[in-house]
Amino acid sequence: MSQENINSKLNFHVSVDCVVFGFEFGKLNVLLLERKMNYEGQEFKDLKLPGDLVRKDEDLDTAAARVLKELTGLDNIYLRQYAAIGTPNRLTRQERDMEWLRQIGHPEEVVVTVAYYSLINIDQERINKFELRDDAKWKPVSQISELAFDHMEILNDALTALRDELRFNPIGFELLPSKFTLSQLQKLYEVILGSTLDKRNFRKKVSNMPYVIPINEKEKGVSHKPARYYIFSKKVYEKTRKSSLDFFV
Amino acid sequence: MSQENINSKLNFHVSVDCVVFGFEFGKLNVLLLERKMNYEGQEFKDLKLPGDLVRKDEDLDTAAARVLKELTGLDNIYLRQYAAIGTPNRLTRQERDMEWLRQIGHPEEVVVTVAYYSLINIDQERINKFELRDDAKWKPVSQISELAFDHMEILNDALTALRDELRFNPIGFELLPSKFTLSQLQKLYEVILGSTLDKRNFRKKVSNMPYVIPINEKEKGVSHKPARYYIFSKKVYEKTRKSSLDFFV
DNA sequence: TGTCTTAGTGTATTAAATACACTAAATGCT
């Protein structure tokens, strides 16, 4: 391959985009950034996913973790790469997307992006470190119908990947505080999977999971029977998980 | 962000790498390319995954399909993106990898690669179109222990992704000819999942899959009781699949 | 005709999934 040929293929940006999920008050939320711009003489506002260009000296996972740290102040949050997208016109399908790239001084170049979703819960240990960027907002997933660029597709794919993983891996706990009630856990599954579950069967299943451990602590100040708290033990999970297959045994 | 800053991030190559699986004579094989070079005065040979730089005007999936077409002459083969890898030194960890890049005139640049695995079977309809590149060879997966660059890791991740998908989706059929016997199907699962299965239970399970359909045709010329052929119907599968969950209902 | 080889079949047991309704414990109101 000639040198010229190679250089004509060189001009890629590579970015990471992060779909940050949170779960609160029985709703699945996602962290989005406000995008403001002058467009056709008017102020135009919409929402986009947090993301950034990858630096030449960093790993993709490192870049995603850096974006999250800059966004939330938090380290060590659950991150999963689920797709890479390189559709040539993915940033320039809408006139206002092109205008925004011009206004922020970003060249209209092909950007291959690597998509991650992350799961965060703001529990007591971390709440003091948690500091959201000013332009970041939690939005209920159910109320988002449009985003900048191809970010709506990226979000939808993140949801699909999240559901797939939630079915087979104990990642739901990442979205709950370290102490949680079984009703919270059940609600989380119901909301993300989009179906209702039978309370007694759900609890029967949980009681067969040695890594979901009841602790001697109850809810306080609720005007009904207080629920017991449980914790998830990753250690016990690693030890006791059995490989199970669905399609064939 | 300053223009300078952006340009310093611009110099990415983006490539696709393809892990092409095939199944024959009860073995899982993968298509690899021979890499030949002068190294320390000697001829040095090893193996690498097929792949190529992505062109600026093509989609990632398109690039992967193009690589496969150039490699095998075949269109329309099962392709699945399963990872993106961007470790900064991924191509330059070994001196001989750097030497090879020099010898083919490829600059030592950071190459973010998007990994695909594909499943192919060479059945009667396609065999006339099938023409392997001269430097391509089928190798049994079980006999591969070392590859160029980070390709061994990429292959191992492909295997993990393949196993994960095989458990829950009817992709095994992609590795078999359109007409296959149940023993072939069982062997395929056994080889890929690395476990043995009970013949009667396996067949019981298959008989509950309306999309695995017996046809009125038997093996010929085998020196034992000839097996019946079956076909997989994607159409019936789409109609009858039920969503099942493993971790929670 | 017999031997070799792989195909093909059924049943009993155990484990898991499902469907379903009442009592318990706290708060707050009168």
Place this chain on the structure above:
DNA sequence: AGCATTTAGTGTATTTAATACACTAAGACA
């Protein structure tokens, strides 16, 4: 003090799926 309201928490019977296991059938070939 007692009652209403709200969510937590529990068990059993039924259906369905998973497992364990051994013999007969059909063709090739000597």
